[in-house]
Amino acid sequence: MDQVVDVAVDAFIELDQVEKVFDVRKKTGFLRRERRQVRAVDSISFTVARGEMVGYIGPNGAGKSTTIKMLTGILTPSGGRLRVAGIDPSRERTKLAHRIGVVFGQRTTLWWDLPLIDSYKLMHRMYRIPDARYRENLDRCVELLELADLLDVPVRQLSLGQRMRGDIAAALLHDPEVLYLDEPTIGLDVISKAKVRGFLRELNTERGTTVLLTTHDLQDIEQLCSRVMVIDHGRLMYDGPLTGLHEVGESERTLVVDLERELPPIEAAPARVVKVEGPRQWLAFPASESAAALVARVAAEYPLVDLSVREPDIEAVIAKMYAGEAEKAVS
Numbered sequence: 001m002d003q004v005v006d007v008a009v010d011a012f013i014e015l016d017q018v019e020k021v022f023d024v025r026k027k028t029g030f031l032r033r034e035r036r037q038v039r040a041v042d043s044i045s046f047t048v049a050r051g052e053m054v055g056y057i058g059p060n061g062a063g064k065s066t067t068i069k070m071l072t073g074i075l076t077p078s079g080g081r082l083r084v085a086g087i088d089p090s091r092e093r094t095k096l097a098h099r100i101g102v103v104f105g106q107r108t109t110l111w112w113d114l115p116l117i118d119s120y121k122l123m124h125r126m127y128r129i130p131d132a133r134y135r136e137n138l139d140r141c142v143e144l145l146e147l148a149d150l151l152d153v154p155v156r157q158l159s160l161g162q163r164m165r166g167d168i169a170a171a172l173l174h175d176p177e178v179l180y181l182d183e184p185t186i187g188l189d190v191i192s193k194a195k196v197r198g199f200l201r202e203l204n205t206e207r208g209t210t211v212l213l214t215t216h217d218l219q220d221i222e223q224l225c226s227r228v229m230v231i232d233h234g235r236l237m238y239d240g241p242l243t244g245l246h247e248v249g250e251s252e253r254t255l256v257v258d259l260e261r262e263l264p265p266i267e268a269a270p271a272r273v274v275k276v277e278g279p280r281q282w283l284a285f286p287a288s289e290s291a292a293a294l295v296a297r298v299a300a301e302y303p304l305v306d307l308s309v310r311e312p313d314i315e316a317v318i319a320k321m322y323a324g325e326a327e328k329a330v331s
């Protein structure tokens, strides 16, 4: 038995030096085409244990969707070894389909013109879900995702947040052991985001569902995942807790305050004013510091009208991470 198989005992998802190379043909003249290779996933290795909830983040084009497509069996890796629940996804895609659920935030798996409930009935048959189990799972999703009033509404009439909740339910009717979520909160308002996050947290703690979550929203990760992996240019750049990512990237949050009138830059170290526009000031402070303490200090000393806290975006954290690496390499 080789080493990889030994590691697989605890690993529910397992990637060992997985690669995906796309052949791209580009038109460069009237009859001329140039062939180019895009290394979308470049020798990635990681394992995810059963019941873990892991964030998989990175800038646009980093290789996140390609990884998820390989994990579902839609794409075949160009190299390396990949297993989900001991199954090779691209070889046994149908067998695996009964054990995984997938939600692509930007696309729907629901039938556009049919009422929501009809999509669920079709999935009941497609996945051959036993009646009692289907009923139980449907009831649970309807209750927790607040779908009762939406079941008879055609999918095309649902708002984005309603449709997303409908899609998440659809992915869970067959009781998958692992759920891949690609941008599940994209475009949702604050209340819908909170509902989706609350549901996922409960699913993970109550049912032990393994979750791999791709997102551009760091708050998704903050509120749901104890572990985060960062991918960029197809390579795994970081694997650890989110707090560690903030430390590596020395990321900053921003406190935006509206004062009663124009005033000199606020003094509240370690926060520092990075921008002033009339009575509005932007203060950057380390993401690891408490925003509440800073707000209390500023409110005690300055005439505040309004305020908001902005989280660092993933691109900014990753950019800082690179800057840190470059500095280390120089010194």
Ligand SMILES: Nc1ncnc2c1ncn2[C@@H]1O[C@H](COP(=O)(O)OP(=O)(O)OP(=O)(O)O)[C@@H](O)[C@H]1O
Residues within 6 Å of the ligand: 022, 023, 024, 038, 039, 040, 058, 059, 060, 061, 062, 063, 064, 065, 066, 067
């Ligand atoms: N079918 C394909 N053919 C050719 N190139 C592809 C294909 N799918 C993806 N790519 C390329 O592979 C790279 C990784 O793409 P991927 O969609 O995995 O990134 P991503 O991290 O999911 O990005 P985003 O956050 O924008 O969704 C990109 O350079 C992309 O252009």
